[in-house]
Amino acid sequence: MDAPAGGRRWALVWAYIFLGLFAAFALMPPVYMLITALKTSSEISAATSPWWVHHPTLDNFVELLTSAQFLIFFKNSVIVAGCVVIVTMLISVPAAFALSRMKFWGSGALATGVFLTYLVPDTLLFIPLFKIFAAFRDLTGIELINHWYVLVIVYPTLTVPFCTWIMIGYFASIPRELDEAALVDGASWTQTLIRVFIPVALPGVIAAMIFAFTVAWAQFLYPLAFTTSQDQLVLSVGIATTLIKSDVFNWGQIMAGGLLGAAPPLIIYAFLMDYYIAGLTAGATKG
């Protein structure tokens, strides 16, 4: 009995050693981000170890948080991500409910179509969309390009199919008796959805909301292609383009900005990790 137990202990030690190495690889960029953000420009260019802060300072953060420009990026990101989450939920919650509960003509094909749409990448659509928005301006006089609200229009193409898909998976796991009882009692479909179904399905809906937020917050290509004015940029593009002045990289500020930009999704994830993981794996493991 002694030998296998000892073997198992060694296996566990090795598992921890390798997990430690992988965790170090995973956390190296965020940690280095923090290290650099706490340095002054002169310490960054000094010949000392780049992995240690000798004279930590919050100057980079203070400078960003007091600069009008950075606050505008942050505000734009918050507005865009917030609107996208709302729009996405308004479209995909009823759709996912219908597709998981009501058999109607073409519902099976539509569910498959949602999944296929989720595989159409932004990198395929940005050029035709750019041209379509220009044509839309010529036709109606409404300028979409170079306004933050263009992002609220295009991001749902990424979030809605994905959120609908993971919610179909989650909704299917809820017993049918629940909403059928409400319908038998005379509630309408809308009442059943809002009063009975959503409260029970809330974990799945929250997972979808987290995803919609994360996708909207992290999107890079669409804002890069569709917005250029500095007051219309969102964080991802704002940090990557405006903090670099000609060929001078102000790394302390870029890293501080990156850290502040990554903070909202990281904070949400820290508190709602289980929903996040449930949403991530819902598509595959429930199949």
Add this chain to the structure above:
Amino acid sequence: MPDGVISAQPDATAAKFQFGAARNFFRQRSTVGFLFTLPLILLILILVIYPSFYAAYLSTLNKRMTSFVGLANFAFLFTRETFWMVVKQSCLFAVTAVFLKAVIGFVVAHLVNATPARGQRKWRGMLLVPWVMPPALSTLTWLWLFDPSYSALNWLLALVGLGPVPWTGDAAWARLSVIVVNVWYGAPFFMIMYLAALKSVPAELYEVAAIDGAGWWQRLWYITLPMMRNIIAITTLFSLIVTFANFDIVWILTAGGPVDRTHVFATWAFRLGIQGGDIPLGASVSLFMVPILAVAAIFILRDVNKRAERI
């Protein structure tokens, strides 16, 4: 319409009947189902399907979009050396990165699963961080880690007597760099999917196998892998699509350089279409992603349909 019908009927009960019919129509499963999915259908039609076909149309126009040139844009691309380099680089990038992500994800998932249940949450949380950060911002950090004069990675290499490595300055190293960053970003996704798959394997199977005297490899080969097969396939194909169409990592890290050596379809299409102002040519380039996406999608779809039948 029902209003007109009702007023034409003098009989009160008939009017009631008509009103009830209209109400029943709007309470019917299929009608409500259709109305609930209508916004979704409109969104997909207007902002996904129409632009996809519009991209195909755009690719047949000349640079100023004034006349139809047929397949001339594609013919032009085929004569460009850069185009073939982009094809090669896109495939090399996607296949290598996905393979590495799958292997690392598989190993890490097993390692996490081997630790006591109490500590698993902590490891899972740390290992998933790269996947949660916005890639555009984390790639900026990698750019700084790779910096030519203050590279923190070269500093570490120098400690063990290696380097310096021209991370983004030399074509071969730049290719490796974008793969490293993509693996860093995407491996956690595989890890979490495989971990979920591992958890769904019934423990009795392993107990029975252990009683029968199956070794570690045999259990992996005859129980774990067959049980995980579907998830491995779906995750790999899905990641292949996403990696093949990747934009932000390559764009921020190398912007296609040095001398176009690391361009993938997405970044080259952006350079030509948006920055270069040649929208038809950019659309043509991005359309080359369609065949590989379609093949991967067909394979995924087979699994998905199996699932849809169960709903």
